Amino acid sequence: MANPKARVFVSNPTWPNHISILKYLGIETITYRYFDDETRAVDFDGMMADLQAVQPGDVVLLHGCCHNPTGANLNLVEWQAVIDLLNTHQALPMIDIAYQGFGDGLEEDAAATRLVASHVPECLIAASCSKNFGIYRERTGLLMAVSQDTGARGLNQDTLAFLNRQNYSFPPDHGARLVTMILNDPELRADWAAELEDVRLSMLDLRKSLADELQQVSGSDRFAFLAQHRGMFSRLGTTPDLVERLRAEHGIYMIGDSRMNIAGLNQQTIPILAKAIVDVGV
């Protein structure tokens, strides 16, 4: 696993609490280029260039799917290139996968995580059931330490058990039991997968509607990225000034970095949002 002086490389931007938690733990954080404000896609060349700085035992934090906050993701060819780089530099990938089933499908969203887990000597995977089971309030998920060295199993298990005991002693049971019950019952599992797929397709519809509406209003293709992004969030890629004008002139609120929650839209609000976005000059 990581070396005791490990630095953690995080995408710029990443979920803000990643940085806050690492700071609280006294772990050095280094950002790597990720989102390109011009193309609204991943700045893959910049990312690879910045990851050249990783040293043996450093940790590279990656979003397994549905990057939060940008919505922009790597394709599998790019993932393989990242894996090769990490292996060359003997760095440890840690994957945060909080939105499995919200992007391209349950299996599709797990593909990158599986690719990493099967192509590196060791990795850490943090998976959450908060969103894809809708049980945010029951704190259900897991941290997996995967090692190709079966001899490391005992040590990793003991380390995780120790850290648990210093922290919350035991995880809460209720949410984990619900998830276990659903996943172990073919009928419940099929129901759940179908409902999750409805949620996913509905978010994709909203993305497509917003991109189409913006194309119509703006007469340009510059918002097509919204239909390419995956997950609940997209970063519009605009300035805090224009975010502020959306608020002041149109009563439309988003995070200062222009992150939008796509799932919060509907067919009635999309035309209003599209008009406002173009109106303020994004």
Added chain:
Amino acid sequence: MANPKARVFVSNPTWPNHISILKYLGIETITYRYFDDETRAVDFDGMMADLQAVQPGDVVLLHGCCHNPTGANLNLVEWQAVIDLLNTHQALPMIDIAYQGFGDGLEEDAAATRLVASHVPECLIAASCSKNFGIYRERTGLLMAVSQDTGARGLNQDTLAFLNRQNYSFPPDHGARLVTMILNDPELRADWAAELEDVRLSMLDLRKSLADELQQVSGSDRFAFLAQHRGMFSRLGTTPDLVERLRAEHGIYMIGDSRMNIAGLNQQTIPILAKAIVDVGV
């Protein structure tokens, strides 16, 4: 609240995970005398002498009731003396109350915590529902920061919210809802209190039975302390050698420091345990 360089004073012995957690957090721990292996009661003079070393902003960790692992507790006169000492030295009490309702009753077990909270400028109270609601696996409880200075409320609330966010983000909901439902419904609350009282009286019966049996078998009063102790645990106050002989010669298992779980006994096993204890020469 505590000063940034606070040391935490803990009883000797205390719940082992107190020490483990403090060590993990890099906080200096200092033990104060507590259990007297001869009398099997609190060494109150030793405790007060050791607490003279507290400095302003140090934290003194106290068990609100049913001291774990010893079963030996302060009376309210002694609690008041501790409070006076802490106030004189401007130290911060932190009360861990994990067994309310397991000692002398729900109200009685809260008396010391209430005495502290109402007689010091500030205190911390960690309360658990794991035992008295039987929901160990749902991780239900709370940390209270009590301050007589109403101006400190915002700061304390923000600090606790920040620490939450760096740790588990939100507490799990299920257990807290069950407890809230029970406490807010007069009928459910009365049922719960009555069941808890049954549990408590049954443990007291076990204590009395074991003390009586040991008096008969040993022909002495030296085990009367077992009926004076409160909560699930008692420390027998014997050597690791005799604990080992109980295991090897009688198949009776207890922690090496001679902590016994009283709640694990019944009327069939008490005579067997009593005979074994006297047999090995405790």
